[in-house]
Amino acid sequence: MRRLMQFGLAMLAAAMGLPANAEEPGPRATLERAIAAHGGEVWLTPTTLAxxxxxxxYDRETGAVRSRAEDYRMWRAFDPDRASAHEASGKVRxxxxxxxxxxxxxxxxxETTWTERGIMPKAQADEYWANNFGFGVVRQALGEGFTLHRxxxxxxLGRETRLVRIADPEGAETLFGFDKESGFITYLAFDTPRGFHERLYADFVKLPGGWVQAREVTLLYDGIKxxxxLWTETSVDEPLDEALFTPPSG
Known part of the structure; x- marks a missing residue:
């Protein structure tokens, strides 16, 4: 009976066009495919991003729109030697x-975190970045000291997604989701002081240089949006004025 069931499953797999012993790719292969899908070397080792x-x-208590930023901008200067998943690295504004x-x-x-109100105390800054930093570690995940687990x-988002846990050299974990069909990164999750943080990535566009950018990013904490x-403009590896990152004086 057992052999008959195995034969039946093999026939079903063949009818679906799949090998009878089809297996999910390993975590390294999944990540390598994602890197290629997002643009390869240009995506893996950027110097700047705008x-x-x-x-x-949204208001967490009521679900209503709390505010709208019609003008929302981010500038990043990357640290190529980043080794910590959820600590501030490089430069950002x-x-x-x-x-x-x-x-x-x-x-x-x-070195210093600042806001429109002035310099942020280090302990507060460390907690803030721990709530927010997480995506960039995927670019170092194939390096020494990192481990990958399927x-x-x-x-x-209604699509089959392969999941890989990435642990940095200190053991901090980040869960990444890779769309089975395209290889794009569509999901990210990690524990933060604020709660369990998730991000959903959608509406991907390929730039002339090969970089693939998600134009829609949704952030959730403990399951609440x-x-x-919505990103409309993307610039990669363009020079950035150092003054962009300089703390305000006075």
Whole structure:
């Protein structure tokens, strides 16, 4: 009976055009495919990234729209030796504006974190970045000290998604989801001081240089949507003025 069942399963797999012993690819192969899908070397080792678009922020208690940033911008200067998944690295600045009004602004120059209100104390800054930094570690994940583990696949945004846990050299884990058909990264998740953080990536576009960018990013904490960003402009490896990251004086 057991051999008959095995034969039946093999016949079913053949009818579906699949090998009888089809297996999911390993985590390294899944990640390598994603790197190629997103643009290869240009995506793997960028020096700078500038994004602009708009964002909507939601009230956690009521679900209503709390604010809209019609002008939402982010600049990144990357650290090629990044080894920590959820600590600040490189340099970053984010500005959210509604009309001429600044909703919030935050920057990091490689040492100091600052906002539109001034310098942020280090302990507070470390917690802030731990709530937000996580995606970039995928670019170092094939390097020494990182480990990859496959997790069970699942549907995300209605599409079959392969999941890989990436652990940095300190053991901090980040869960990445890769669309089975395209190889694109469509999901990210990790524990933060604020709660369990998830991101959903959609609406991918390929730039002339080969870089593939998700134009829609939704952020959730403990399953509740926090904000959605719609990127309309992307610039890769263009020079950035160091003054962008300099803390305000006074």
């Amino acid at each position: 994004l602009s678009g708009e964002a909507v922020f 984010i500005v959210a504006k509604s009309g001429e009004r600044v909703l919030f602004e935050i920057g990091y120059d490689g 997790a069970p696949s699942r549907d995300i 926090s904000n959605t960003v």
